[in-house]
Amino acid sequence: MAQRRSRLIRRGVASAMLAVLIGSAITWLVTREWLPRTFRISSGQVEGRYHEFARRLGPAIEARLGRPSEVLPSEGSLASRELLLADDSDRRADLAILQGGSVPLRGLTMIAPLFPDVVHVVARADRGIETIEDLRGRCVSVGEPGSGMQVSAQHLLDHYAIELDARSVSFDSLAFDDELDAAIVTTNSSNRALRRLLAGGQYVLVPVIDADAIALIHYHYHAITIPRGLFCESPRIPAEPVPTVATTAFLATRADAPARLVEETLEALYSEIGPWDFPDLIPRSRALDWHPAPMHPAARSFFDPFDHLGWTATVLESLSALKELLFAMAAGAYLLWDRWRRVREREKQEEVRVQKERLDLFLEQTAAIEREQMDTDDPRRLRELLDRVVRIKLHALSQFTHETLRGDGTFALFLLQCNNLTNVIQLKIVIATMRQRR
Template identity: 45%
Template sequence: MQRPISRIVRNWFAWLMAMVLVGSLAVWFITRPTLPSRILIGTAVRGGQYHEEGLRIAEALERRTGRDAEVVETSGSEENAEKLRGGEIDVAIVQAGSVSLQGLAIVTPLHRDVVHVIVRKAPDDGSPPIRSFSDLAGRDVIVGKQGSGMRRSATDVLEHYNLLGEVTLSGTHFTELLKDPDQKHAAAIVTTGVENGDLRLVLETGDFDLLPLDALALDKRYRHFEYYEIPSQLWPPVPTRTVPTVAASALVVVRENASSRLVNLLLDSIFEDSLPEYFSTLFSPQEARSLTPARLHPMTRKYHDPFGRYGVLHTVLEGLAAGKELLFALGAAIYLVWDRWRRIKERESQRQIKEQKSRLDTYLEQTLEIERAQMDVFDPTQLQRFLDDVTDIKLKALSRLTHEDLRGDRTFAIFLMQCANLISKIQLKIINCTK
């Protein structure tokens, strides 16, 4: 009874391990860090800082992965977020506070997007120069494309000065200030990094100035803004003095379920590649870590961990954690292979025992036939033949019936005793017949 119960338990455990193996492999396959075949990065219009940074990040990713990385031009933050959630792109740069981050995760803050209120120094139409925000009332102001972070910042600033309904909002690019012979556009509210090439192109003409903002008030009123000062002569001859303003962070974002491998590659491409050589205002890893924005991707937290990132033990443990399903599956596979091998060996052993028992029964029957045949025989020569036959059967059994389980069987002991008794009996008859 014990053997069938043990076999049932072993069979049940083997099935359980097989299911664990299949489940672990499935979990590992589904959750393993993977990369898109082509990495698409949503930026903004060509010529802007988002677009230029996106190009450099794409180049770094291609070098690191050997896969194509492509910049997708968009209207700005809102379109980027929508495309990212819809799976049309894999990475995006958005302006903090301009879009909802629901379903998204921040890889890192990238740089400060500074609010620049650009006004004409001396309008040709005879209108008075714009020296304060109240002078914008009734004028046409460029605020950026619909859905861009630039437009969102501009409306926040205009709302703060109660001018949102008092100005005409223009959705053209701010470089239109240079292509405006009639000076239709009186000003532009531009939120971008100070290294934006188009911004430099406009301000270095010397035809425009920057209005100061109530920066401290805006900093307190809007969570995504922080106080910032534009230094004088940043774009000689503009500005002629330090200009207080506000800035928001440009963020690199991905979907919440983006693989940790993609996020790690992005961080390496931004902080450990040549990106800081091209953009001096890029946040350093220390600055990015200190900002600690909400909805930060878990891989970013590990990346900036000053103790864990470079620790060998941490790296090993992180690798084990990432591949735990695969390791568990490997353990299950090893057990199943061992169990299969054990079962094959067990079946082979049972087959050998069965075969040798059949032979043993044959040898027993042969010795019984000899014992019956010798009972009425008293001729020494014939008895000697019987003795040789019994001895031959015994030697065959000892040489062929080698399985240790059979050697310990009671039937084998009876056979040996049978052979010994029969040999003694025949030898005794031979002695008596030769006297």
């Protein structure tokens, strides 16, 4: 019985340990962050500044992760968003450069703001276009379909309630398309194609007088002034400061992106890329001031490592998880103990039942001896019966060790029966012996 009980205990402990190990393995597999074998950056159009930035960023991340990188050109921010959220892993992007306010943000988070994208309203110098209202009914380029440029152009036109003959042409085509009167170009002011276009003298910048109002209506815009002489000093282009609005280009990823990918991307961004490559790159110290999209938790920790609120929340979450783990372990231990207790009780009950059956057998044997002694007065036969009674009694005392059985009335009756039977047989032996001597 002791060996069986020991086996049950060992089996229960082994089962509990196996359950803990399996649970730990499942938790590790579920919560482990898997990095892509090849990480992809969606960059917008090949001739654009987003593509130039992605080509510079990709190798820097590749060197830190030890994984190959790939730059995926796209038609614009909307197409880049689709690549980020694609179901097919073979065509899905891991990072993307998006224009603030140009795409729905559901399922996306920001890694870092990159640089301002300024809304430039450029018009042919010989078409008499001096204000935004002069664009009514004109032929205006508003950017490629699916691009953030087209979205920002539409925001501007909606604000002024302007309808026009919109067309989609590239920067390079502006200088050669005589039918175009103007273009709304949202890009960085250092864009080479834009600088070449304005330096030729055929186009001028049109001011956005309501820049402050537009910035109040649309959270992703902020008012900005293009300083004079930014694009050319001789002749000075623009000749006077030009008010307009700007949004922010930002590096984005999926909301469930691995924290390590975000951290290594940020390390590569601020250690390998800087104002020597992109003069208007928003510095790390000002990153939290720009909010074109919700920020990834790993990015927020990177920019603000002493965010006590976030640290406290993490600690509380860890304590809560630890409490749940301890509760689960305590519950498991209780269930294991309860199962062991029930098994032990069943074992005891079975042991008592078996011993009671044996006690009944011994009672039957003593009853048979009692009947036999009633039919004989032979001293030798009586001594044999007496020896049998003693052996039965000793055998029972050696086997019936259970406290419950020893306290049972049947066992007491058995002992009393053995004692009485012994006394009776001994008395008969004495009487028979005396008779034989006479």
